[in-house]
Amino acid sequence: MEIALPNWIVFTRAHCALYRGTRGLIGGRLLGIQMLLLTTKGRKTGRARTLPLAYVEFKGDLVIVASNGGSPKPPAWWLNIQAARSVQVQVGGERFEATWQTAPADQRMEYWRKLQASIPAYRIYRVRTEREIPIVLLRRQKPGWETVPLVSAPAESRARA
Numbered sequence: 001m002e003i004a005l006p007n008w009i010v011f012t013r014a015h016c017a018l019y020r021g022t023r024g025l026i027g028g029r030l031l032g033i034q035m036l037l038l039t040t041k042g043r044k045t046g047r048a049r050t051l052p053l054a055y056v057e058f059k060g061d062l063v064i065v066a067s068n069g070g071s072p073k074p075p076a077w078w079l080n081i082q083a084a085r086s087v088q089v090q091v092g093g094e095r096f097e098a099t100w101q102t103a104p105a106d107q108r109m110e111y112w113r114k115l116q117a118s119i120p121a122y123r124i125y126r127v128r129t130e131r132e133i134p135i136v137l138l139r140r141q142k143p144g145w146e147t148v149p150l151v152s153a154p155a156e157s158r159a160r161a
Contacts, residue, residue, distance in 0.1 A: 012051055012052065015027050015030075015035075015052045016037060016050050016051065016052060019035070019037055019052060019090070020037070020090070023092055023093030024090070024091065024092035024093060025092075027052060028092055030052070030054070033054045033118070033119055034054065034055055034056065034057075034118075035052045035053065035054060035055070036052070036053055036055045036062060036064070036089055036090060036091045037050055037051070037052055037053075037089065037090040038050065038051060038052075038053050038064065038077060038087055038088075038089055038138075039087060039088035039089070039090075040077050040080035040081050040084065040087050040088075041080060041083070041084055042080055043079060043080050043082075043083040048088075049076070049077065049080060050088075051077060053077075054119050055091075055138075056114060056115055056118045056119070058111065058114050059137075060139075061137040061138060061139050062089065062091070062098070062137075062138040062139075062140075063103075063111060063114070063115065063135060063136070063137055063138070064135075064136045064138065065115060065119075065122060065125075065133060065134070065135055065136065066078035066133060066134040066135075066136060067122060067125040067126075067133050069125060069128075070124060070125035070126070070127070070128025070129045071128075071129065072129050072130070072131060074131070074134070078134060078136075081100055081136070085099055085100075086098060086099050086100070086141065087100060087138070089138055089140075096140050096141065097140075097141045098138040098139055098140055098141060099138075099139050099141060100136050100137060100138050100139070101136075101137050101139075102134050102135060102136060102137070103135040103136075103137055108135060111135045112126075112135070115135070
C-alpha cells in the first residue's frame, strides 16, 4: 500500500518533533530500526531541512542510504548534501556536525551486506531501481557532541537565566 505524499509530510514532521522532544526516546527506533535526524541546507532555498533516516553504525561511521524507497529519483536530501560538505545530525539526545562521503567503490558490497542485515527493506529497494543507490558515511566532527536538553525552555526564560 502506497501512502500519499501529504501523509508522509505529516508523519515526518511528527516524527522529528517527537524525536527532538524526547531526545530519541520516541522515534529513535522505528519498526526495530535505529533512526537519526539529518538536517541539510536546501540547495535552492537555503532553509534547514530535517528528516528521520534509518542508519547503522559501521567502521566508526553512521551509515545512511539515499534509497528513496527504491525510486528511480534520488531523495532531495541527497541532492542537498551534495551542495555542502557538512550536515547536522542528531542521534538520541546528542547533536553534532558531520562531514560525509560515499562508501568507497571497492567496499560497497561489504556495506550493503551490513545494511541489508540490519534493514532488510534495502534488498527490495535495490531491485526496484536501476540507479546506483548512494551509501553515505557520516563522520562526527570535533569538538564532540552537544547534549540536547529534553525540553527547551521558552526564549524569555533562557534570556533571564
